[in-house]
Amino acid sequence: MKDQQGSNRISSGVIAAVSAVVVAVGGGVAWFTSQSSNTPTTSNPSARIVQPAQPSTRQPANEQTPNVYWLRPKDKNVALVPQPVKVASVLPNQALEAAFQSLLAGPTEGTDSTTIPKGTKLLGLKAENNEVHVNLSEDFTTGGGSTSMMGRVGQVVYTATTLNPKAKVYIDVNGKPLDVLGGEGVELQQPLTRENFQKDYPL
DSSP: OHHHHHHHHHHHHHHHHHHHHHHHHHHHHHHHHHHHHHSOGGGOGGGTTTSOOOOOOSOOOEEEOOEEEEEEEETTEEEEEEEEOOEEEOSTTHHHHHHHHHHHHOOOSTTOBOOSOTTOOEEEEEEETTEEEEEEOGGGGOSOOHHHHHHHHHHHHHHHTSSOTTOEEEEEETTEEOOEETTTTEEOOSSBOHHHHHHHSOO
């Protein structure tokens, strides 16, 4: 009888101990869980660093190399010769505009020349749909005979088509189409292309 009561006491003690352990462990887990859920995510300053950077919306500059065309004596005539100009362009017409600014500034070296009068300014330029529209100041039409006139027209046509040799070129002066050039009355049939310039206006 005593042995039975002893075993009952042992069993009750074991159960009580196990229950205490379970309660303690369960309480600890509950406390850890509550602490984890209550911890603000912004408390870790390194969280901002590991976030991926937003992609840049700015496009890298595309380097283009348009040609500026000068005149060079060849036998008894003159020839149009290209000079490359490197341009880091972002806007659509930026490369052509830079080429024309170099053209109007004149050659800087060698035996190449230009018949475009000094002071000629680029008033506008637009290239789209296989066409190039060039608007120049009135200085473009001053001075020189027919050979000089044809030379400067050739320089404009070839420079305008440097990025698209098949393009059609329209030349305006002060916003009006250039139909007659110079005191000798050289007539221009627009649009001009490299092909019809070589055929109709040989240098």
